[in-house]
Amino acid sequence: MGGHIRQDAAQGALWIRTADSGFRQDTEERRKERKNCVKNELNTDNRSRLRIIPLGGLEQIGMNITAFEYEDSIVVVDCGLAFPADDMLGIDLVIPDVTYLKDNFEKVKGFVITHGHEDHIGALPYILKDMNVPVYATRLTMGIIENKLTEHDLMDTTKRHIVKFGQTVSLGKFRVEFIKTNHSIVDAAALAIYSPAGVVVHTGDFKVDYTPVFGDSIDLARFAELGRQGVLALMPDSTNAERPGFSPSERTLSHTFETIFEEHPRNRIIVATFASNVDRVQQVINTAGKYGRKVVVEGHSMVNIIETAAKLNCLNVPDNTLIDVDMLKSYPDEKTVIITTGSQGESMAALSRMASGIHKKISIGPGDTIVFSSNPIPGNEKAVTKVVNELLQKGAEVITQDAHVSGHACQEELKLIYSLVKPKYVIPAHGEYKHLVAQKKIALNLGVPKENIFILQSGDVIELDEKSAKVTGKVPAGGILVDGLGVGDVGNVVLRDRQRLAEDGILIVVLALDSANLTVVSGPDIVSRGFVYVRESESLIDEACDIVDVSVNKCLEKGITDWGRLKGSIRDDLSDFIWDKTNRRPMILPIIMEV
DSSP states (O other): OOSEEEEETTTTEEEEEOTTSOEEEOOHHHHHHHHHHHHHHHOSSSSOOEEEEEEESBSBSSOOEEEEEETTEEEEEOOOOBOOOTTSTTOOEEEEOOHHHHHTGGGEEEEEOOOOOHHHHTTHHHHHTTOOOOEEEOHHHHHHHHHHHHHTTOTTTOOEEEOOTTOEEEETTEEEEEEEOBOSSTTOEEEEEEETTEEEEEOOSOBOOSSOSSSOOOOHHHHHHHHHHOOSEEEOBOTTTTSOSOOOOGGGHHHHHHHHHHHOTTSEEEEEOOTTOHHHHHHHHHHHHHTTOEEEEESHHHHHHHHHHHHTTSSOOOTTOBOOGGGGGGSOGGGEEEEESOTTOOTTSHHHHHHHTOOSSOOOOTTEEEEEOSOOOTTOHHHHHHHHHHHHHTTOEEEOSSSOOOSSOOHHHHHHHHHHHOOSEEOOBSBOHHHHHHHHHHHHHTTOOGGGBOOOOTTEEEEEOSSOEEEEEEOOOOEEEEETTEESOOOHHHHHHHHHHHHHOEEEEEEEEETTTTEEEEEEEEEEESSOOGGGOHHHHHHHHHHHHHHHHHHHHTTOOOHHHHHHHHHHHHHHHHHHHHSOOOEEEEEEEEO
């Protein structure tokens, strides 16, 4: 197939990166040709097999999406986003490249969603704009999805189906059963995906919690029943596969919160957690009620999810417990609790704005106790530390230990699922490469043959049935960058420019040429942004202007009048001079005006 494919939403077109790193516009003929190439690569014989194609969620935490294909049917599990890495300057979100799904749109029967976290549902509104297919999810998951669809004006065009635990939906050649599990959000589900080739159990994000805050415990009996009937493959959550033992029950935090409230009777308490962790919010509300405190909910996403959860009876909020943020002044600090977003140090989240002193309605002071009820996601440690330091500088007490439990299964819980399901093949899911390797070790220790365990990369295609399983090809996969309203219009070239601007700044060279006489009539003038402060570097700028003058005159004396070659000469000569003087390489932007 020979090229990388990306979506350029601003142009409404697909572009293919060619072998020489250029781009050529995609066409319907090329899409058909590419589809035939994929078919030829993947169909090694005439026997129909189940194809599993992870389009994201491997080698990373986030952007989970996996396609299951059998003949003329494709079912897609989850459709999540990832948050940008530090070097993705100005990027808001990263969503999966679903070129393969678009090329096979007529096969796609629907999106089946395991739970309502951003890394599993966040990309849905962006993908559904181009692929209008039904969405299947449990009630709270669907409620959170509907909030997103409303924001993107997609409610009227998107078919939505709420599925109960134990219910099975038919999607082409597939049947998908929703199985009750536990996680850090209510209504999380595992999936049993039935195909003519066999049953695949996708655990989704899960833990084994025998004492959940809301609802029933994980349906281990159903996992065991599936194991007795025969499971072709297991796709287990690998996030905590390196951790021994069990993940503590969410309910164990009730004692932690009570201790915090008891030890800070005269302090205002602020709890920062993930907006989607409804069980955590429930425990804070319960504890606040026990100690006679009013609760304020702050942060747009937190308010939306709590309203949705309460409306669906997934959250019990006693009457007269919640108050508006504007009413805080009417109550003494020791009678209030604030539940807020910002536990990951997000720059514009409510807690970050409080810490930096720019929140319009809440100021932090010595009488505040802030509880971080989450662990930093890998990569967020610096941002969280910055917020903690700002809070401490304002005199607040900050608690970052022992106020969080994981929502993901540790090794002993994973072993339990293996022993119940007894899969023939294992395909580790959800995690960085080290997590997938740890999952493989668990499977090996439990007797799964090495050749039956497959660590995949995003875009890999594995074909399997009862007789065999093997990776047979690769499809386009990767991330599409979202910057403001632009989806896919920022690529690697733009990111490199942004990184260069951030590291070394820019020099803008302006001059005017008389095209008839081939003489410079004005300039060159040089404007510096992010490179040097001109008033303190006048001699350097003057020398740079001389270099530009010599470069232009040299070209004109040779009869070179092509502006592209003139600009190239200016860039090359000025870049060499700046490097010799400063060991820096700012972006150089020549602007030539004709008079």
